[in-house]
Each structure stands twice: as C-alpha cells, then as structure tokens.
Amino acid sequence: MLDANLKTQLQAYLEKVTQPFEIVASLDDSDKSRELSGLLHDIVSLTDKITLREDGRDARQPSFALNRPNGTISLRFAGLPMGHEFTSLVLALLQVGGHPSKLSAELIEQIQQVEGQFNFETYFSLSCQNCPDVVQALNLMAVLNPNIRHVAIDGALFQAEVEARQIMSVPSIYLNGELFGQGRMGVEEILAKIDTRSTGRDAEKLKAKAAFDVLMIGGGPAGAAAAIYAARKGIRTGVAAERFGGQVLDTMAIENFISVQETEGPKLARALEEHVKQYDVDIMNLQRASALIPASHAGGLHEVRFESGASLKAKTLILATGARWREMNVPGEQQYRGKGVAYCPHCDGPLFKGKRVAVIGGGNSGVEAAIDLAGIVAHVTLIEFDSQLRADAVLQNKLNSLSNVTIIKSALTTEVLGDGQKVTALVYQDRHSDQLITVELQGIFVQIGLLPNSDWLKGVVELSPRGEIIVDAKGGTNIPGIFAAGDVTTVPYKQIVIAVGEGAKAALSAFDHLIRS
Template structure:
C-alpha cells in the first residue's frame, strides 16, 4: 500500500511516538477493505509502538480507530482510506494519539480542554479536496485533547449512499451531534469561536490593547506575506491582520508557473509562506476581517483599521492586500443552491458528483481546467461560455475537445439555476445568437468566471477603479499618503502569485521609504 520512500519517511516520524497506539479496524469483503488492511499492516510494521487488531465494531466499513493503548478515550476514527490530501491528517493523528505534542499555541489547547459539553463531530471529505485536511486535523486534535469530544472523518466518495441520504453536496461538511455544523474550510480557532461564545470577545480585547504598528498589512495572501517579510526585515514594528491567511491560494490545486518551483499546491505554498512570515517578528492576527479604514488626518499620523470583531488597529503606514474571491453568477437560484449543487471548487466537490451530469460556467483557463478534471469523474460535462469562443490556452482547449463526455456551448448567457427546493436539477441559458431560452437537466453547476476584488469596505477610504480595484501608482501607493496596496485587489494587471509577491515586496519598501522621509517632528509626534 505504501511505497518504499513513504515507508521510510513515516518510519522516521513514528519515532516521535511517546505512547503505544492501537489501530482497530472494521472491514468488509470489498477491495477497499483489503486496501485498508494492507495500509494498517504497513504502518504497524514500521514501529513497535503500533499494533493492529480487527474488531468489526463500526457500521462504516472500511473504517478504523486510532486509540491510545493506555487510555481508550484518546482516539480518532477514519471511515475510508486517508490517502491523497488526507495522508498528512493520518500521520498527525497517529502522532498526536501517540502523545507527540501538537504545534498549537498553549492558550488554544487550554481553550479546547476547557470546553464543557459532549461534542460528537463527523466530517465528510474528499481525497482531492485541499481544504478538507484543515478541518479533519483540527477536529482530530480536539478529540485528542478533550475526552468529551469525538471525531470521525468520512471519505464521501467511498460512502456515497450516506452522502446522498444526508444531502451532502459540498466538502468539507461537518456535523455536530447529528446536525449540520458548518461547510467549507475552517480553522481550529474558527471552530472554537463557534463553540465558545466568549472567544471572539476575548480575541478582540487582546487586539484592541496592541500598540500602533509602523506597518500594518491587511490580508494574508502572497502579497501580504511578502509585504510583511520585507517590512519586518527593516527592523520595524509589523502587524498582519487577515481574514484567512493564504487567501485565494488555499483554493488553488496545482501551481506550475511559480518560478524555480516546477510544481506545488496551494495549501503547501501557504504553509511555507506562513512559516516564512513567522521566522520574522511579525504580529500575525488571523481570522480578523477588516470592515473600515480611517486614513490619518495629517501627514505622518496614525491610520486606523476597524475589525468586524469590534477591535481597532492603528499604524503609521498600511498595506492593503485583501486579494479577491470567486465571482458569482448573480442569477436566480445561485444563492439558494450554494453547496446544494452550486459549487466553486471542482477539486473539492467533484468526487461527490461521480456518475452525474454537471455544467461548468466559464471558458477561461479555470473553467476549461475544471471541465477537464470533472470529465474524468462525472457522466457528462456541459461547458457554458458567454463569449463566442473559449478564452483558455490552446493546449487546454485541445485537451477539452478530445474528451467524449464534454459538450461546449458558446455565446450562452446563464439565466437561472433550477432546483427542487433541496438540490440543483438543472439550469437555463439564453442563446445570444438566436435569443432563445434553453434548459439543461443536471445535478451540479461549477462556477468559474473569474475574480472580484475584496475592496467593498474601502470605497470611502481610497480611490477605486470602476471594477472595484484599488488604484495604485508605480510605487504601490494609493490616493492616501501612507497607505499602499498590492496584489489582486489592485489595478496592477495580471493576477498571478509571483506578481502579487513582487508587488507586496515593493509596497513594503515604499512604506519604509515613506516613513524615513517624514520630517523629524512628524515622526516624533506619531511615535
């Protein structure tokens, strides 16, 4: 099940086990059960602190429990075979159940341990979902730290009957005590905030007490990370506030144009970015959404950023790097059927539509790549493009045209997503050449029509273009002195990771240059 290289790596990691652990399987007669049994045997052979036993005590098969030999309450369960993106979740579960300390702030672990109540979590994931491991790993950790918390991670692609019965059409989907708890990417702190009503207020109070920064970066994508690093290297006081560290890159599957790195994946790159930022003295404030920017009234004065939590941050200079998000269709039915057949991530949700009919809206690179990926999973893909021809690269168009289960419709305006009140049943579009309306019967709609900048909160603070992008000059400076911007939220063309990093670096250097050129009396007053 595991190749020689993976076995060698895992064997090295398992030397960190402090307590013996047991792998308790529930198996059937199917091929997947055979695969799981082989995987568990491979793991047990790598450490004398790991043993395997078969109990067949769980209704989901194949599944297995990882439990501490000395304390059966310390355990996590996987239903399925956690390979692909979830292999890291498996490794962390083995180590944490085995007593290896997690890399989580002590105050967060204390908060988990102090939760009062019985919490039984179930998470449905897909092996191709890059957002699912964060949820799985967070809930696994919680179940290890607090004996009143249990967690089962379930491969939705393997337990499709269960997925259909519970009407799950997007991953990750989390159930708590049998009721829907959440969908989509969540971090440990976000889960805690939902369970502990006082957590957000405590975080806001802590943030409000912070002194003013020399540079405050708002946004934690590639531009924000680069800006924070370049600013911190100047030896000044730097803060970074982000609604979601990593931003849009977390939703990016394959990255093959990041110069000098032949291939990487979004979540992996984000982890590297975050570690690089943490190597410097940067005050990272994650899960903080900015709501208002109040520019300084005088040159060299303090700018203020108000957060959704109620706290405020002040800084001599601000670098805006809030990035962008998926553009929505804006048609009837889209919001009603979001996560009920309307999806925006083919890698995450594609496996849930195995054998079904879907549509992809958008004929650019993202749309065509999504259609190609989905064609290998679903029964049929209809790609709908507003323009008279596809805009994707020629090599992608040739690949798409070669697939037998794909239909391409151009000059088409999607007008409505249709459903039965619970799930998507089809969509309607208008033929722009003949001005005729048509309907397509299908079960899923994947929207891939570009990005919209996250700048609505800035419309009264800095000048925006008609597309909502922050207008910047060649130095990255906005219409307000001392406020800079970088990345996909700006008017700089070509929304690419490598460009965003360069623009973030430039904005940080410009902010530092701005500060050192302030008159001495202004600097003293700001300090």
C-alpha cells in the same frame, strides 16, 4: 499498500511516537476493506508502539479508530485516508502517540478548557485540498479534549450518507448531527464557533495592542511578502488576515512560481506562513476588515476596524485583501450554493461521480475544470458567454478530444433550478436567438474569474470602476501612508509571483514613507 520509499519516510516519522496506542479496524469483505487492512498492517510493521485489532464493530465499514489505553480519545477515519488525507493520517498517528502539536500554548489551553459534548463528522474527498485543514484541526482537538469526538468520512466511499444528507460540497462538517459548516476551517475558526466567549476576549486583546509601524490587511502572497520585507527593516510589523494564504489556499496545481517547479496551493500557503513566522511579525487570524479610518493629520495613525469588534492602528497600512470567486448573480445560485452550485471542482468533483454537471466559464480555469471533471462525471456541459473560448490552445485541444463534453458558446446563464434540496437544472439564453434552453443536471461549477475584496473601502480609498484599488508605481493609494498590493489592486495579471513582488514593493514604499515623515 505502501511502496518502499513511503514506508521509509513513514518509519522515520513514527520514531516520534512515545505513547503506545492501538488501531481498531472495522472491516467487511469489500476490496476497500482489504486495502485498508493492508495499509494498517504496513503501519504497525514500522513501529512497536502501535498495535492493530481488526475486530471493531463500527457501523461504518471500512473504518478505524486510534485508541489510547486510557480511552480518552475518540478519533476515527471512515475510508482510506490517502491522497491529500495521508498527511492527516500521519499527523493523527503522531499526536495520538504523544508527539506535541505546533499550536501555541494559549490555543492548546483554550481547546482543553472547552466544555460540553461535541460529536463532529467531517465529509471529505481525497482530491480536496481544503479538507485536510478541517480534518487535522478536529483530529487535534479530539486528541486534546475528551469532550470532542471526530470521525473523518470519505464521501465518495460512503455515498448513501452523502445522498441522505444531500451533501454536494466538501468539506462538510456536522456537529451533533446538525450541519456546522462547509469549506476550509482551521482550529481558531472552529474554536470561535464552539467557544463563543473567545470572540469578545480576542477583540479586546487586539484593541489593546500598541500601534504598528506597518500593518498588512490580508495574508495572501502579497501580504506575506510585505510582512517579510517590513520585518527585515526592524520595524513593528503586523498581519491581520481573514485566513493566512488567501486565494492560494483554493488553488490546486501551481507550476509557474519561479524556482518552484510544481507545488499545491495549501503547501505554498503553509510555506509562506512559516517564512513569515521566522521574523518578529504579529499574525492575527480570523480578522475580516470592515472599515478604514485614515489618519486625520500628517503623522497620525490609520485605524482599521474588523467584523469581530476588534480594531488596530498603524502608522502605515498595506491593503492586500485579494479577491474572491465571481458569482453568476442569477436566481437560484445562492439558494443552491453547496447543494449543487460549487466553485471548487477539485474539492467537490468526486461527489458528482456518474452525474451530469455544467462548468460556467471558458477561460483557463473553466476549461481546466471541465477537463478534470470529465474524468469523474457522466457528462460535462461547458457554457461560455463569449463567441469563443478564452483558454490556452493546449487546453482547448484537450477539451475537444473528450467525448463526454459539450461546449456551448454565446450563452448567458439566467437561472439555477432545483427541487428545494438540490440542483436539478440550469437555464441559459442563446445570445443569437434569445431562446431560453434548460439543461437537466445535478451540479454547476462556476469559473468566471475574480472580484476584488474591496467593498469595505468604498468612499475611502480611490477604486477603479471594477472595484480595484488604484495604485501608483510604488503601490501608493490616494491616501498618504496607505499602500496596496496583490489581486485587490489595478496591477494587471493576477498571478502569485506578481503579488509577491508587489507586496515586497509596497513594504519598501511604506518604510520609505516612515523614514521620510
């Protein structure tokens, strides 16, 4: 199952296992069960700390549980955790085997003190770059607290469950049989939802913090670069972010970040965070900004308030809140979001295997999505508002070579139709004839660009007609001491490498402002 190179790497990791445990597999006579058996035999052949039994009786087959002799852990994989989930498997083996996690002592204690019974189920796809964060977070929580149980389920392998629960977006997380959440979630966010007392405690802790010399709002490439450059100046630096990594976390292949030939968004986001942590930077996650109160006088403190009830003050601010997927804003879109309307083809594409879908948007992201989906689904209809596609020629050539793709130009999507549970069709208007045309399908992937995350700044910081923060050559806004960087600004070309440079520039400008004022 595993090639020689992967076995060598895995054996090195498994040397960190200190506490013996067993793998209990539940198998049937399917090809996937035979593949899983081969994978598990490869694993146990690499260490004497792990044993294997194949007499499990779990209803989900193939699946396997990782069990300690004292029976204090309930952690299971249903399916073959390869692809993006192979790292989740390796981490689970290490953590069940006694290797400590990198979580802070405070977070570990909070997990261990959570009371109640929490039976989590996570549906993932092997091509989903968002899913491992959820799987790894819940696996670790199951290792640390016997009240927390977790099973990670390959949605493409257990189609009957996916159909029964009407799952059309991954990761989808269920708690005690009820939908708990969809999309990327980390340990802190999951804890905040199951330990409701933590939000208030955390807000009070943030309010009590001393003022920062420079505070980044946003933890994407711009915010991370700004934090590094500021911290290297020896000034008090903080980062308050809704999620560290920002939009990069939702990016699949990255091949144009200079000096890095190829990487993936989540991997780059982790590298950015680890780099920031090399410096004395106070990172505050799960903080979504809601209001900005500029300093009332020169030399005063700017204040940022957050939806959690927390607030922070700083001598200078760098606004780097990035952007989000642009929505169609048509009837039915919100009703069927996660029920056929999706924004991440890499994550949710496998759930539409053999079905008919549409991609909205003819730019690079839309055409790339259509190409990827064409290899999974029965048919793709690409709908573009303009009279021509805007994607690079090489992508258009590839798209035109695919037999199961229909391209419709000069079309305005007007409505998403469904049966109350899931998407059944899409309606578009032919811009030449004004005729309304219905396309029957099961999925719609929206790829029509980005919107700046600047709603909370309206009426305070000067914005462009498109809602972007207007900045000068040094990243300065119309308010002294407040700077901005990245996709939320008017700087053209929304690229990671540009955001990094703009973040560094904003930090240097903030430092210059501090020493001059």
